Amino acid sequence: xxxxxxxxxxxxxxxxxxxxxxxxxxxxxxxxxxxxxxxxxxxxxxxxxxxxxxxxxxxxxxxxxxxxxxxxxxxxxxxxxxxxxxxxxxxxxxxxxxxxxxxxxxxxxxxxxxxxxxxxxxxxxxxxxxxxxxxxxxxxxxxxxxxxxxxxxxxxxxxxxxxxxxxxxxxxxxxxxxxxxxxxxxxxxxxxxxxxxxxxxxxxxxxxxxxxxxxxxxxxxxxxxxxxxxxxxxxxxxxxxxxxxxxxxxxxxxxxxxxxxxxxxxxxxxxxxxxxxxxxxxxxxxxxxxxxxxxxxxxxxxxxxxxxxxxxxxxxxxxxxxxxxxxxxxxxxxxxxxxxxxxxxxxxxxxxxxxxxxxxxxxxxxxxxxxxxxxxxxxxxxxxxxxxxxxxxxxxxxxxxxxxxxxxxxxxxxxxxxxxxxxxxxxxxxxxxxxxxxxxxxxxxxxxxxxxxx
Amino acid sequence: xxxxxxxxxxxxxxxxxxxxxxxxxxxxxxxxxxxxxxxxxxxxxxxxxxxxxxxxxxxxxxx
Numbered sequence: 001x002x003x004x005x006x007x008x009x010x011x012x013x014x015x016x017x018x019x020x021x022x023x024x025x026x027x028x029x030x031x032x033x034x035x036x037x038x039x040x041x042x043x044x045x046x047x048x049x050x051x052x053x054x055x056x057x058x059x060x061x062x063x064x065x066x067x068x069x070x071x072x073x074x075x076x077x078x079x080x081x082x083x084x085x086x087x088x089x090x091x092x093x094x095x096x097x098x099x100x101x102x103x104x105x106x107x108x109x110x111x112x113x114x115x116x117x118x119x120x121x122x123x124x125x126x127x128x129x130x131x132x133x134x135x136x137x138x139x140x141x142x143x144x145x146x147x148x149x150x151x152x153x154x155x156x157x158x159x160x161x162x163x164x165x166x167x168x169x170x171x172x173x174x175x176x177x178x179x180x181x182x183x184x185x186x187x188x189x190x191x192x193x194x195x196x197x198x199x200x201x202x203x204x205x206x207x208x209x210x211x212x213x214x215x216x217x218x219x220x221x222x223x224x225x226x227x228x229x230x231x232x233x234x235x236x237x238x239x240x241x242x243x244x245x246x247x248x249x250x251x252x253x254x255x256x257x258x259x260x261x262x263x264x265x266x267x268x269x270x271x272x273x274x275x276x277x278x279x280x281x282x283x284x285x286x287x288x289x290x291x292x293x294x295x296x297x298x299x300x301x302x303x304x305x306x307x308x309x310x311x312x313x314x315x316x317x318x319x320x321x322x323x324x325x326x327x328x329x330x331x332x333x334x335x336x337x338x339x340x341x342x343x344x345x346x347x348x349x350x351x352x353x354x355x356x357x358x359x360x361x362x363x364x365x366x367x368x369x370x371x372x373x374x375x376x377x378x379x380x381x382x383x384x385x386x387x388x389x390x391x392x393x394x395x396x397x398x399x400x401x402x403x404x405x406x407x408x409x410x411x412x413x414x415x416x417x418x419x420x421x422x423x424x425x426x427x428x429x430x431x432x433x434x435x436x437x438x439x440x441x442x443x444x445x446x447x448x449x450x451x452x453x454x
Numbered sequence: 455x456x457x458x459x460x461x462x463x464x465x466x467x468x469x470x471x472x473x474x475x476x477x478x479x480x481x482x483x484x485x486x487x488x489x490x491x492x493x494x495x496x497x498x499x500x501x502x503x504x505x506x507x508x509x510x511x512x513x514x515x516x517x
Contacts, residue, residue, distance in 0.1 A: 060491035064499075084491055139514070164513055171513045184467050196513050248513075250504070256483050261472045266483040270504035317505030319483050323475040331480065337502035345502035353480040361480070371501050395499055407488075411479075428488035434495075444495055448488030 049149045050092040053453035055422060058086045058104075059446070066394070066440035069112035069126065071205075073284040073301065074380035074392030076126025078440060079111035096151070102143040109136045115298075116282045117206040119226060124298035139166040143173075154181045168281075171198040179254075188266075190254035200244040202281035207300045208238045228300070231291035237303050237385055246276035262323040272313040279307040285378070285392050287385040302383075305391035307376055313339040317347075329353045342375035343396070351405075363407035363430060373398040394438065405432040407446075415452050422451040 066078035086104030093099055111129030118124035129135065145160035155178070162173040177192035204212070210220035218224075218234065228234050249272070256266035284301035286292070293300040317335035324330060330352055337345040349367035356362060374396040376389040383390035407430030415423025428448040435441045468476065475481065485493060485507040493508035498516040503509055509516075 056487050058487060058490060060495075062491070062495055086490075088487065141513075162513065169514065173513055184469065186467050198513070252504075258468045258473070258476055261468045262475050264476055264481065264483060268505040268507075272504060313504060315502065315504030315506075321481045321483060323478060323481055329478065329480040333506065335502065335505045337504065339501070341501075343501045345500070347502060347506075369496075369500060369502070374501065396501055401500075405492075409488075428486075430488060430492070432492055440499075442495070442499070444492055446488055446491050448486075450487075 046095055046151060047153075048092055048095045049147075049153070050090060050098050052092065054090045054425075055451040055453070056086075056088040056090075057449045057451075058084075058088065059448075060084045060444055062442065062444040064440065064442035066436075066438065067127075068380070068392075068394035068397075068439060069115070070280070070283040070305070070391070070393035070395065071112040071115050072118075072126035073286045073299065074378075074394060075299075076115060077111045077129065079129065080108060080113075081110075082106055082108040096149045098147045100143075100145045100147075102141075102145070104141050106139040106141075107136065108139070111135075113137070113282070116203060118298045119206060119222060119295060124296040126298060137167050140164065154185070155179070168201045168203045169198065170201070171196055173197075177252075186258040188254070188256040190252075192250075192252040192254070194248075194250045194252075196246075196248040198246040198248065198276075200241075200246065200277055200281060202241055202244050202277075204238075204240065204281055204304060205284050205301045207234075207295070208236055208304065211236050211238045212240045222295075226295045229294045231293045234293040234300055236301060237287075237290075238301075241277055241279070241281060244277050246274065246278065248272065248274045263321070265318065265320040268315075268317045270313075270315045272311075272315075274311045274313075276309060278309060278311055279305045279391070280393070283391065283393055285383050285390050286381045288382050289384050289386075292381075302385065303390075305393060306389050307391055308341070308389055311339055311341055313337070327355050337371075341396075343371055343373070345369070345371035349403075359411055361409045361411070363405070363409065365403075365405040365407075365432075367403040367405070368401070369403070370400040371398065394440070397438070399436045399438050399440075401434060401436045403432055403434040405430060407431065418454075419451070421454045423454060424449065425452050426450040 062082040064078060064080045068074050069076035069078045084104060084106040086102065088100065088102045090098055090100045114130040114135035115126060118130045120130055141162065141164035143160055143162035145158060147156060147158035149156050157178055159176040164171045173194060173196040175192065175194035177190060179188060179190040181188050207222060209215065210217050210222065250270060252268065252270045254266065254268050256264065258264045281304055283305045285303050285305050286299060287302040290302050315335055315337045317333065320332045322330040330350065333349045335347040347369045349365065351363060351365035354362045374391070376391050377396045378390050378392055380392055383392065407428060409426060409428045411426040412424065415425050417424040430446045431443070433443050493506060497503050497509040
């Protein structure tokens, strides 16, 4: 009897031990399964890089004027207007990937480019627009880009393809970038590269075309129907470009850092190598050692600009943004630039967004820019026919420029205003006035509408 | 280099919950979309390009 009681006690003990083991196993299994569920939740419910499709419509209206048109050799009207409209659609493909389509057109009317052929109506004059086909053009661009973010959002890969075209220029581009975030996303490093394979459909000043290969020179109707004054034996030193390709390669490095809970800054370093036809084929040059020829008031070209077939550019820039308080933010930018054409440049800008209500922000801004002249720049009628390279494009001359801007934005984070299935999130309107210390000035009005799909 | 060195070794890490002001849309370090056409106009009319998120060369018959 006593033996049976001992056996029973032993069985009970074993059952208790088994119970304990089962309880411990269950606890371990529960903890394990809970932790797995938690990890699974992290993956399943990670924040999407972009919550919903966003659509931006960007537009601008640009005007400029000046007295140093490159088309007419550094003298003449630079009047130009340009209207641009662009749609940027960003589509989240899943939690990590975004596809962005960027498509835009730009239509310009230019008094100076109309003077590629100044003789097609009325008396020719570099300060008067002509009405020919070269007076206006349309530029179109489509860019598709794709980005992928890692699960922890510390790595971002992106790639893009672009095509743009206008009457005398075609471009195909390919690019990519890699971004890595460190230090609890306080530090960011990036590297990017772009390649553009471009080609000109060279358009030359009308009076030079008869002096190209197999041209009929002074027997061309342009010269038989119009009287040449000044040097009547017009004989320009003109040879069409034998290659019309232009390739551009760029490599960029970026670094950004949160310096304080109210301050962050960034540095960017870009290297650009360009090869091929870097001259603009319709920009005239007048030599000082060649007698001048005219039709009406328009001086006939001695040649088109000639620039080296390679150019290496380096730009280093920095931004520093400071959240002063709930009302004012300071946004600053500085860039130093130099290239192997002898140009150095400084750019500095400051913008101070001022929140006047929870929906409206004002954007006063100022930008200073200066550059030295390219080694090959020659003002109007100062190039020599013996020079190897020359241009009278005043965009490559020495100058200082000041730009003042003012803008206003409206933001409604709840997107109450709707058009069909898209809600209006923000509107930006800005105006900038740009003046060089030469005769050139320009202004631009820009607008940006940001919509979010429901 | 001084900026990078100073940034990396002298700044306390700002935690996610402290980034309310840093995440303000006006604090973004990239070019704002609404300013893109202004930057493009500069790249056509000025010799200097790059280091600002805009064009660096190629894609247009510009400087």
